[in-house]
Each structure stands twice: as structure tokens, then as C-alpha cells.
Amino acid sequence: CSPYQKAMKSEEISEKFQVGEEMFNKGKYAKANKLFKQIVPNYRGKPQAEKLMFLYSMTFYEMKEYYLAGYQFDRFVTAYPNSEKIEEAAFLSAKSSYTLSPVYSKAQVETKEALSKLQEFINVYPNSQYMPEANAMVKELDFKLERKAYEIAKQYNKIAGYTGDYEASIKAFDNFIFDFPGSSLREDALFYKLDSAYKLAMNSIASKKETRLENAKAYYNSFKKAYAASEHIKEADKMIIDINNELETFNTKS
């Protein structure tokens, strides 16, 4: 009978704790987790609980059970505000949420949760050793949210031939530029906004065409001014020729 098996069946809670800790140190997290789980209720309110709860949370983290790990670390942080492990626990809680964050095109509940946890961590422990990692995670998660908004706006542009709704794309890109002013996707966003406005004007009914052409022209000018060396510039230049040609017909009419 292995010490683990014996401890599992034992009535003695201190034995379970001790064997569990040994298992934890050996890297046998699933076994440690099972032992800890049995004794968590018994230690509630006792001084040893602090250590137990930290190790218990760690076993979930090591077992890649990030939902439970995040939850247990959170509980640890609120229950033991004076613990010396609190910085690590707060960081690992945030990292658990970070790990759970899905691809940008799905619901971003965990992304937002991770961002708020990381932000809080950064505020509370500005000198932490985990700072570089935390900053890198924040950057990655922020970009995920940017990409999400950008791709949605771009899809409005893509399906506009079917929906006839180029305005949706323009509006969505406007919102994107407003929400993420420093985004690395800004260049593409401005270009596809111009593209939407261009297509809207070209396919427009006569009564609204001139204003729409003028709008598209204004978008072109601001794009050209900001990103003269853009990879999209050739395409944009082609558009402005069309726009100017069309505008000329209005000028000659009047």
C-alpha cells in the first residue's frame, strides 16, 4: 500500500495534509489535489488553512484546470489579505483567466476578466517581478479586443454587396477608431472605411451621390495624409481617380 493510498483512506487529517504536500512537491498534482480536497472543510478557519488553500489552488493551476484555479486563487486573495503569497496568487489568478481567453472571434468574457485582474495586479504591485509578463499579457489581450472589433467592421464591408449596407461598415470603423485610438490596425481600418465609402458612393442613387463622393474624397485625403506609404495606397489612388471623374460630371452639370 503506497503512502498515498493509505492517506486517502486515513481518518487523520494531518496525515492527508502531509502526504498531499509531499505529492505536490514531487509534481504529482492530481494526487495532491484529491487529498487536499478531502481536508479543505476540516481546516476552514484554522491557521494552517492559508498554506493548504494556496497549495490547493496551485494543484488546479498545475493540472491546467484554469477555471477552478482562477476561482480558488481569487478566494485565497480575499480570504488572506495579509499572506506573503498574495502577490503570486493574484498574478496566477489573472494568468488563469488569460490562459482561458479564447480566439478573438468568440465571446471575450475571460479576456475582459483577465484584463481587469491584470490591471488591478499592476496597480497594486507596480514593482512585482511578474511585471514584464503581466504587461505582455495585457498587450496581447488588448490586441485581441481590437482585432475583434476590426474584423467585425471589416465583415460589414465584405457582406455589404449582399446587404447593401456600406454605412454599417463606415459606422463600425468609426467606432473602432474612436474606441482604439492607438491601434496598430488603424491604417487598415481607415483604408477599409474609405473602401466602404467609395463603394457606397459608386453604387449610390443620383440624389445622394455627390455628397457621398465628397465624403469618400475626404476619407481618401485623411488616409493619404496619415499613411502615404501604405500598402493600400495604390488601390486608394485608383479610387480617387474614379471619385474625381464622377465628381466632374456633377461639376459640368451645374
Added chain:
Amino acid sequence: QELNYETGQKYIIEEITVAGETSFSEQTIITYSELRKGQEIKIPGKEISKAIKKLWNSNLFNNIEIYVKEIKGSAAFLEIRLSDLPELNQVEITGIKKSKKEKVIEENNLDKGVKVTENLITTTKNYLVNKYQKEGYLNSKVTVSTREVKDSIQKSRVDMSVFIDKGKKVKVKSIQFNGNAILKDSELRAAMKNTKKKKLYRLFKRSKYIEADYKTDLKSVIDKYKENGYRDARIVSDSLEILDSKNIALHINVEEGELYTFGNIDFIGNTVYSDDALRRLLRIKKGDTYNGVLLEKRISDETKPDALDITNLYQNNGYLFSTINPVEVSAEGNVIDLEIRIVEGKPVYFNDITVVGNEVTNDRVIYRELHTRPGQLYSKANVVRTIRELSQLGFFDAEQIGTNFLNPNPNEGSIDLEYAVVETGSSQIELQGGYGGGGFIGTLGLSFNNFSLRNILNLDAYKPVPRGDGQKLSLRLQASQFFQTYSFSFTEPWLGGKKPVQFSTSLSHTKQFLYDYQSREADRDKRFNITGVTVGLAKRLTVPDDFFTLSQALTFQHYNLKNYNTGLFTFGDGYSNNLAYTVGLTRNNTANDPIYPVRGSNFSVSAKLTIPYSLFNDVDYAALKDERNELLDVIADANNTDAQRTEASNRVGEIDQERFKWLEFYKIKFKADWYTELAKKLVLRPSLEFGFLGAYNNDRGVIPFERFFLGGDGLGSYSLDGREAIALRGYPNQSIQPVDKYGNVSNDGGTIYNKFSLELRYPITLNQSAKIFALGFLEGGTSYNSFKDYNPFNIKRSAGVGLRIFMPAFGLLGIDFGHGFDPVPGGLTKNGWETHFIIGQQF
């Protein structure tokens, strides 16, 4: 020691001790109380009461008190006295079935180890009393008691016993009205939708008394008066009389008041729509009998989100913040003058549109289905339509799709809209083994409804299969010793992502072996293979309206026979090819639930065509036809020798091989279903179907493939020849064969059929986890082999009842009992009862 609260004095805590029965350490309790040694406190003062509160709120202790043990100068010695709240050891529930007990324990959190507070006992008791009263047990009594456990474990623990006396189900024996002269008792009783008198034939709505329902019913009674012009009607009093342990009587005293009529109706505040336009929606004239309920409905009908009312006129055209208030300005001489006061507000445009909760499905799959987009004018109708279409995708729980309006800004006229979805399982796995057709048949079917082909090589996406791109993939393998079928199909609803052009492709291969009657085994030398490929495109149209879908498909099937003689072919070795183009137009505007539509209709018309080879292949089919007829006479004539007859039969085979080398036909089909909600959730579904299979060249003749087989459950039985099984309940499967003018019955299917059916459906439950509905049907259909014999009204009739169960993991299952009133073709007596099992959505 007498202490005065107002003049609390300051002390320093010198020592804190803990007394009482507790399993917690002294240190823990002191720390938790937030009282510290050396702390300066007032006695009496807020620190002590705060400490008591803190300990109370932990929900761990009972009888908490803090005493001053001793005071020495400015030093105070405190003692915290408390005892642990008892933990729950065992729960004993009496008075209900064992199976129900677990639910009671679960819903009240009566797990072992929870702290037993007064609150727990009270809520448990209230929960149970409410639960049983709701079920009609008006006299239910519940007692909850606790008993301390005495054993060697130090913790204080209690056993709980819950005694439930449901009593008898109470029914309403009579409902009596007093003071009513205009409306009869029966009319008022009918207005009470949930509280019903006990009657023998009341099956669906059993008589029971639930107080909350009764209160709403009283309102309905008043509404009934309001609908008839009695605006002042009220319930003066009502009483409940207990007749015996099972019966009660209700007495309701009403005062009817006087009859009112509508006077002048003025609109005030409307700038966007004219008085006339609004009056047309209101449809109430001066002099009409006053009807408060109707007035409310025409202004805003809460029961129908897409109703034609004034509120929706504004709501569907951007006026989200508009309010419409009818105000009575005069009621002189029982004539009510109304002012309809309208505050229009600014038109509102959508700013941001978001979707949350899509843990599996990718954004692009959802956003392309939205009918509300950024920058658009707010329209309630578009929101309702989006919700309906999202639910039709089948990826989300239809009952749980919600909308949240965020950041409303009436000044700028903008609003954000968030759709909240909940993912639901949409994959089906079918694994079955069965004994049938003389041997074991094994089937493995996999169907993934929200598949992601892009991620097929991405190992991380296997949870358990790559999902989220809205594609459909299914695989099916079926094998027995007589046949093997392999099929694969894939569907992408938005090919290219720009337009809803559905691309689908499927491959299938079937091997069939002939049954050897002597060895009772499959003879593997005699086989029949069918290989098929289909590629299709379906496109949602925008004209005439966007419920239309145009679909096109190209199918190719290759039949290959080796030493395989069946009734289908006159040759045993040979082949046949079927290359056909199908074009179809459907219109589906059924709503809301695809499993249980309550309104809308579904039309489809399709044509399947082959190339008219006979026009240009220079084969003289007329001569072949004559030769074939002569040869058939030779075969039929018993006076000929066997050798002559065999030779003739071989030649018929040759001719047929020529005829079927490339199949030549056209097939037209039409089908329509309507859904109408007769009463709440009670749906009537009339439907009709028609099909015709023809030949371009009558000498080449109508092919024996692709025919219609009427009768039975209509399940796509194992079909060699592209046959279509058409359901007709009350008759055996594929039994309604055409009869020619001499009364001869064939068994190779019809080339013309038609079918009428009338179905009445009522849901038993429409839960997400299981949808169950019952149905009754009347139907009839007939099939013929040529237009000359065709009589669409000479139908085989049937009637019956059935049940359908839909569970996401299993799909639709059902059973129908049908009674056929007519004999099957060739029979003499009526067919009588048949039982049909339904898998998948056939009817």
C-alpha cells in the same frame, strides 16, 4: 456593572477570551471579530456591536455575546461567548416519493454539513408549501423540525426531519357570480383562463386553485366587462368557501356599472404621422361601444411583438423613445372623449451592435445574420426578426436569446444593442446495431452542425471536434452482410463569406450483394454498386421577398451490375448512368421554433432534368419499342420453347441497356405546408404535395427509376433506384402502388402522385432539453402511372394520432397510429390500423 450607552467611556483592550462550545480556535474567532488587544474602544460603543455583527454574518455562530469581564482603570478584559451553529447531519423527508426527495434536497441546499440557521428552516418550509399549493394541493402542510445528534464527535450537529402532508388535491366545485346582469355566469367563467370549474371532460386544463392565477383571472373578468363597454365594472368582493377536503367554491360579487361609448378621439403631439394615418391604425370610431382592452391593444399590444399598432409604427421607424398615452378628457353622458398624447422624441440610430455568449460560434457566423447594423435606424421589427433567425441557426438555445439595449442617448438619438446568446449542443451521433433483413446491420452516423473545416488540422480545436464556423459535416457508414453504404456530406452556408450562397457536396457509395436462397448468405459474386456525387448551390433571394431560396444541384450516379438479376433491370450485367440537374425554389417563413412552428408557411417547387439525349443520339427508339413489345409477347407465350424465350429475354436486356445507358427523364415536385395557431400553441397544419415523373421521348419511355412510392412512414428506406418514399400514414410502407385502367397493380412505383394532409398539433412541453408534442391527422393520397388514369380525388384516406419527441442529442423521434379507411391497391377490405415509427423530420 451598570454601563451607560450615551456616556460610553474609552478603554484599552487588555485581554480577549473566548468561551462557549466551538470547534474554531480562539485566535481565529478573535481575528475575525476585528477586536485587537491594545485597541482603544468605547464601552458601550460601536466597536463591540460591529464585532458581534461581523461574527453573525459569518453564518457560523449562534448566541453571540460579548461581555466585559473586568475593568481595571482604563484596561478592559473582554469575553466573547458564542456557540457554533449546528451542522446538518441527516435529512429525513416523509410524505413524498423517494424520487422527489432528491430534488427537494438539491433545491433547498440541504446538503450534509451546511449550517442550520432559522432562515434555512423557514425558506425550506415556504418553498415546499408554495410548491404544493401551485400544484393544486391547497391544504398542504409542512413541518420542519431539528433534533440534536449526540455522539462522540464534538461538533454540534442536528438531524432534520421534514414532514410533508400534501393533503388532497383541491378542485373548484363551483364558481358563482352575483350582481351580473349583462354578462352570463358562463361567459365570465370562460374569461377565467386558469381557474376552472371541475368537469369530467376537462382534460387539458385540470381544475385547481392557485391563488396567484385566481387573482389574474379576476382581472380577466373585469377586462371582459371593459371589452363590452362597462368601463366601471369592478369586483366588489370575493370569497372562498371550503366545502370539504377536496372541494372549494368561489363566490364573486361584481358591480357592472353603466355602458360607455367612445366620443371624440384626438391625437396630440404627432408630427411624423398624420392624424389620418394614426386613425387608420386605431380603427376605433366615435360612437363605438367603449372597449378599454381593444384601445390598449391598438395602441400597444403586449401579447404580439409584431402587431400592427401605433407603438410599433413608431418603434419600427426609429422612434425608440416615443411614448403614447391615451387620456380620457371627458366622460359626460357616458361618452368618453379621448386624447392620445404622443411624445415622439428623436429618431434613434444604432451605434454599436455586439453579440455576447458565443463561446463556440465565431463572430462572422453570427454577425452576417444580423438585421440590425451600426448606423441603421432603430426598428423593433428588425430586432425581432434577428432574434428569430438566430434561433433558426440551431446553434443557440432559442428560448434564451436576449437583447440588451445599452447606453441609450435620447439627445443624440443613439443606442447600443447587445444580443446575448447561449450556445447549445448541435452535434448528433448515431451508433446502432440491429438485426434485420436476415442479418446484423451496423450503423455509425456522425453529424456536426456547427463544424469548422478550417480547423480540421488544428489539434487544439478538437473539443471534441472543431466547431464554430456554422458548417455541417456528416458521415454515415452502414453495413450488413448484404450491403454496405458509405456516405459523406459537407455544407457551407456562406460560400466565400460574401453572400448566403450555400454550397453542399456529398459522396456516397453503396454495394449490394444478392441473397443466395440456398446458403442463406450473401453471394459476393453477384453485386450491384451505386456511386454518387452531388454538388449543389443554394442562394437566398432578396426578390420577391427574402424568404425565398433558389437551389441548384448537379448529381451523377453510376449503377454497375455484375451478375445481378432483379426486377429493376432486365439485364444482369451492365451499367446505367444518371446525370441530372435539379433546380428548386422554396419559400419558408415559418416561425419561431423550427421543431414546432406556430405560424408561417413552407412552399417548395422543384424540377429535376436530364439532357434529352434522344433528340440527338440518332437511336430509333420507336423501332426499339416495337421490337421490345414483340419480344415481350414471345416471352409471355407459353407455347414457345425455352430457348426462344431466353433469347428474347436476352434481347430485351440489350434493348433496355441501350435505353438506360444514360437515364433520360424530368421530374416536377410541389409541396406546401401552412401553420396556423388556432389557440395558444394549438397549431393547425394543412399540407399538400404533388409529383410527376415524365419522359422527353415517349418511345424511350418513362424510366423505372426515380419513382414515387406512397405509403407508410416515408422514411428514406434503403433505395437502389433513386426512389422517393412518400409518407402516407395508415397504410404499409410503399404500399400505395398505381393501378392501371384494367385494375392491374404494379409494384414499381408511380409516376404521378398527390397527397393532402391536415394535422392538428399541441405541445406537451417545449423545453430546450426535450420538446414533445402530440398530433392528430387526417390525410389522403394516391399515385398513378399515367395521366390517362389520373384522378387526384380518388384518394386513399386515413386518420390517426401520434407523438413527437425532439431531443438535441437524438433528433426527432416519433410514433404514429394511423387508420387506413380504404383498401390498399389490390386489396378488398379497408386497411385498418398501422403503427409508424418516425426518425428524423419527415412529416
